[in-house]
Amino acid sequence: MKPLKVLQLLPALDSGGVERGTLEIARALVAAGHESVVLSKGGRLVEQLQREGSRHIQRDLGRKSPATFLQYRALRTLFEQERFDVIHARSRLPAWVAWLAWRGMPAHARPHFVTTVHGMHSVSRYSAIMCAGERVIAVSDTVRDFIRTHYPPSRWPHLADERITVIPRGIDPAEFPRDYQPSDEWMARFHTEFPQITGRKVLTLPGRLTRLKGHHDFITLVRTLLSDGLDVVGLIVGGEDPKRPGYAKEIRERVQADGLGERIVFTGHRSDVREIYAISDCVLSLSSTPESFGRTVLEPLAMGRPVVGYAHGGVAEILGELFPHGAVAKGDVAAASRSVRSILAGHAEAVRVNHRFLLGEMQSETLSLYSFFFQNH
Structure with missing residues (x-):
């Protein structure tokens, strides 16, 4: 041809x-x-x-x-x-x-x-x-x-x-390889920048600071797990939306009001999300509106990292294919908390290998x- x-x-x-x-x-x-x-x-x-x-x-x-x-x-x-x-x-x-x-x-x-x-x-x-x-x-x-x-x-x-x-x-499996391990140099740098994560279970919510991404639900989830006695820290990975600075201020004030200043970390925009996924014990997807696809769910799953997410839109398709254990109903923070708890306790099945996306x-x-x-x- x-x-x-x-x-x-x-x-x-x-x-x-x-x-x-x-x-x-x-x-x-x-x-x-x-x-x-x-x-x-x-x-x-x-x-x-x-x-x-x-x-x-x-x-x-x-x-x-x-x-x-x-x-x-x-x-x-x-x-x-x-x-x-x-x-x-x-x-x-x-x-x-x-x-x-x-x-x-x-x-x-x-x-x-x-x-x-x-x-x-x-x-x-x-x-x-x-x-x-x-x-x-x-x-x-x-x-x-x-x-x-x-x-x-x-x-x-x-x-x-x-x-x-x-x-x-x-995604390219070479870009997000299964069981990827960050370098010692990166680990040392990241722990120096964010010492709050040292020795704790890391939960990550990737995505820009917009209301649709579910940051309030994430804060509630972290607070719930802490009240259950789990030693967790939450990473909010994403830059602020320049058109909506009020929302970023609202989220930061909520974190302080809930007494979670040491337990929820704002990393800002990062170019090293692969490394952050690799050190995460669980990644969250809590969008209030359905995603057309859901790349920030697929990337950590491809690396073998568990994801808990609201099962609607493209996220439901990806979780259904690779990690059904992580699928919970939209808005059900209690169910999301239970899923995260079982993952941290080692009770979830392994993430399937990505052959489709x-x-x-x-x-x-x-x-x-x-x-x-x-x-x-």
Whole structure:
């Protein structure tokens, strides 16, 4: 089969799951001998993208303004000049502009149009563009079910089931290896920075300081275990949301009010989460809204570290596959506390080896989907 020329579109290349997935597919395209192009307004990941063999086109299609839609003419010209084989839209506003450009091309000259539904957006005509691809990728069974429920074929005739393909996000086992042990130097540094953890069982809640992540439930859980006589310390690993500084202040004040200043530690944003997972006796996932996937659940589980989480959305899928013992009902802090207690007592079964949520599988399935359009050519 001929090498393909694939364009991925997204608002920016700064950080986040969509950006990470874009780079992972770009890398796979280059490795397979295809031509990889990414269009965004730019960002700190552009340098890495280009270093790994892809080309970047700078256009701002993410600015929420009526003027952004008017870029469809220039985008159509770009499509005609570049003659892409596949256009892959990963975000709503870029998808709209790309679709307007694509729709106006002669059918025989159009590239194939693919979309990925990364999250469970508000249900609206605006969001429906993410279901407009000739093939629609859902990042989990949860997202597929969300599409089926809110964009049924009775109202969206083009969205028959065969157009939706579930391709779960995946991780590289080399990045999060099973039974990983941090270096002695890292251990010494971390214990110096956070001496409160020394000699205690470590519970970790990863994720930015936003209300959805369940920090109040985490504080309650730590307090419950301490009152049961367990010698635990809780790590809250994540940076503050600059748009909501009041919430971070609220959480810190709650910790002090509950007398947990020595037992709950705020690490801030960290680039060494792998090492933190490795020293954690249990990782928590207490999000109040369902995650479309749940990478911060998968990463520690892949390393063999137990996770206790609210079993909804993508988190339920991952726990069901790798560590059913850790699944508890949403909002049931008492059940989460019992699960953590049994894990710390050594009564839980081992975490299963991750064979399903693998980066290599995600990459090969996505490239196979691109190639599907050309199999009969």
